[in-house]
Amino acid sequence: MTFQEEFVEEVRNSCDIVEIISEYVDLKKTGKNFVGKCPFHNEKTPSFTVAPEKQMFYCFGCKTGGNVYTFIMKKENLSFPEAIEFLANKAGIVLPQPDDSAAISQKGRIKNIILEILKDAANYFYYNLIKTESGRHAFEYLIKRGLSKEIIRKFGLGYSLPEWDSTKKFLESKGYDEKSIESAGIIIKGKYNNYYDRFRGRIMFPITDVMGRVIGFGGRAIADSDSQPKYLNTPDTVVYNKRKNLYGLSIAKRESSKKGIIIVEGYMDVIALHQAGFTNTVASLGTSLTIEQAKLIKRYTDEVYLAYDSDEAGKAASIRGMDILNDIGLIVKVIMFPEGLDPDDYIRQKGREEFHNKINEALPLMDYKLMTLKEGYDMSSPLDKRAYISKIAPHLLKIKSFVERDAYIRKISETLGIREEALRIDINRYSKKNQYGNTIEHKKVLKTHNNKNNAKFKIMPAHIKAEWDLINLLINEDQVYELIKNNFSLSDFIDDINREIAKIIYSLKNSQTEISPAEIVDKLGREEYVKRFSHIVARDVIYEDAEKTVLDCIAKIKGYKLQQELDNIQQLIKKTEASTKSNEHELNKLLVKYQEILERKKSLKFGC
Ligand SMILES: [Zn+2]
Structure with missing residues (x-):
């Protein structure tokens, strides 16, 4: 919608900038300014x-500045016309009728009509709840659930009559046509092209956008019944998209910058918490949280508290939702309730103070994950420990701050009784095998890390590097184990420490199918072995063709050994030749041996 200049000015003059900004920022007067x-x-x-x-x-x-519109546009993430609309609503100024505005699109016109329909429907439902005989049991139900008249009014709760077309008739009496009422999601077209009310005999929860305009409804059945869903919602319409809205946000946003936002699951949870004074509560409306919802929240706060039913919270979908919030840069904390209780139950049974304590005790997301993912594992069993670590590894890798990640690794190592170094190796191994959860930052660091190591490898003899690669391959590429074992014995290792490491890997491989670096570290024992092994594993090399690499490595190591033998024989030959006491027989023997080794070296198979 475009607005006339006069209207823009009228709204701006009606909205005192100090008053508006005070809703978001604690302002103090100093001199003539705040x-x-x-x-x-x-x-x-x-x-x-x-x-x-x-x-x-x-x-x-940060050199941000402007007027009240600039502020609202930035703070509420609105376009200029939206900011005008937003402030006009706040100031109680009636928007110019669509006809008044020259350049109004058809879509905008329809949208306005739908918003009008929804507003009228909300008033009708409220009237039904408060004033009609039929709505009395719904009203009494809400009172019994502990809701005050005041909160019912604040949230505009209502009741849809248990008839097929009462809402339709009411809206038609206001002059709206069937098509528009259908577009608003209020009525449904039946088999014989007859329209009927979507919501019948339900408690109605108007859903508003951030500006407080009704954009849809949730309808709750009063009695539990098998034939009817407990909750029924407006489908997506021109004005409503459930992925992009949060119930209660138009109120919750006011205090969110100071207190953060509490996210619950249902309408009743939101209302119960608001009534108890936690007016910074919103609901995700039955869906697991979406990226759009996360962005919406981020507009208003940096901190969220998740208050899910105890039986819902641990589910994978919930954790995914938490990750979405976390990924967008919000600080996520989880409020824990005793089993079987939802926030609504909890606050009714325990009261406001106890709930407040729950908020203060909320667990940081990672602590929460560590706790819930532990369920079902027996931490006295090494196998379970390993399974648990592989489960938490992707979550640990999601932590962007290395300091924070480090602190968690230390914590886990303490609780599980696993050495930190071993844990680190296991987690790094996971990051290599599974790209899931790798943040860009993490990849970047790994990359530079590798570069640094590669620089070292330039001065590392090829045969030593080959041994490191073989060890890496033994751990990470199960399919080449036989190939290595059959072509490379422990005595073939040149470096003593590498040989010791390989010895432990071979023995573990003989007794079990899967081995983890953490386990190897525990077996290695000696500090210098662990250090070496950690270094080898941390290199994070990716082998494009493992089998070829194996053959290359073996050839390099064996080739190096044979070359050393050749060098030795050459020395002996020189010595023998230089000897005054010429020994033809000895010299021949050496030459034959030299030739033989040279042939063996030539015949070494390279992987290519
Ligand atoms: Zn600033």
Whole structure:
């Protein structure tokens, strides 16, 4: 929608910038201006100023500034026309009728009609709940659930009459046509092209957008019944998309910058928490959280508290939702409830104070994952420990801060009684095998890490590097184990430490199918072995053709050995020749041996 200049000015003049910004920022008066902490960048000392005389704001820290529209556009992530609409609604100024506006699109016109229909429907449902005989049992049900009249009004709860077309008739009496009412999601077309009410005999929860406009409904059946779903929602329409909305956000956003946002699952949880004073609560409306919802939340806060039913929280879908929030940069904490209780139950049974304590005790996301993923494992069993580690590894790798990740690795190593180094190796191994959960930062670091090591390898003799590669291959590529074992014995290792490491790997491989680096570390024992092994594993080399690499490595090591023998024989030959006491027989023997070794060296198979 485009607005006339006069209208833009009228709205701006009706919205005092100090009043509007105060809803988001704690402002203190200093002289003729107000100052506060900037909502657009992190700061400890306030450099954000609002000048009521000029009706302007400016931040000396991040150099953001403007008027009340600029502020709302930035803070609410709205376009200019949306910011005008937003502030007009706030100031109670009626928007110009679609006809008044010259360049109004057809789509915008339909959208406006749908919003009008939904608003009228919400009023109708509210009337049914409060004023009709038929709505009384619904009202009593809500009161019995502990809701106050005030909160019912605040959330505009209502009741749809248990008839096939009462809502339809009401809206038609207001002048709307069937097609528009259908587009609003209120009625459904039946088999014989007859329309009937979507919501019948249900408690109605109006769903609003961030500006507080009704964009859809949730309808809850009062009695539990097998034939009817407990909850019924508006389908996606021109104005409503369930993936992009959060129930209660239009209210919750006001305090969210200070307190964070509490995310619950259902309508009743939101309302119960708001009534108890936790007005920063929203619901994801039955779906697991979407990226759109996460972005919406990020507009208002950096911190979220998840308060899911105890039996829902641990489910994979819930954890995925938590990851979405985490990935977008929100600090995620999980509020834990006793089994079988949802937030609504909890606050009714235990009260406000106890709930407040629950918020303070909320677990950081990673701690929560470590705890829930542990379920079903017997931590006294090494196999279970290993399975658990492989399960948590991708989550650990998601932690972007290395300091934080390090702290968790230390913590896990303590709880599981596994050496930190072993754990690290296992987790790194996981990162190599599974790209899932690898953050870009992590990859970057690995890359530079590799480069650094590659530089070292330039001065590392080829045969030693080949031994390192063989060890790496033994651990990571099961399919080449036989190939290595059959062509390369322990005595073929040149380096003593490498040989010791290989010895342990061979013995483990003989007794079990799968081995983990962590396990090997435990078996290695000696510090210098562990150090070497950790270094080898941390190199994170990817072998494109494992079998070819194996053959190359073996050829290099054996070739190196044979070359050494050749060098030795050459020395002996020289010595023998130089000897005054010429020994033809001895010399011949050496020459034959030299030739023989040379042939063997030539015949060494390279993988190519
Ligand atoms: Zn700033």
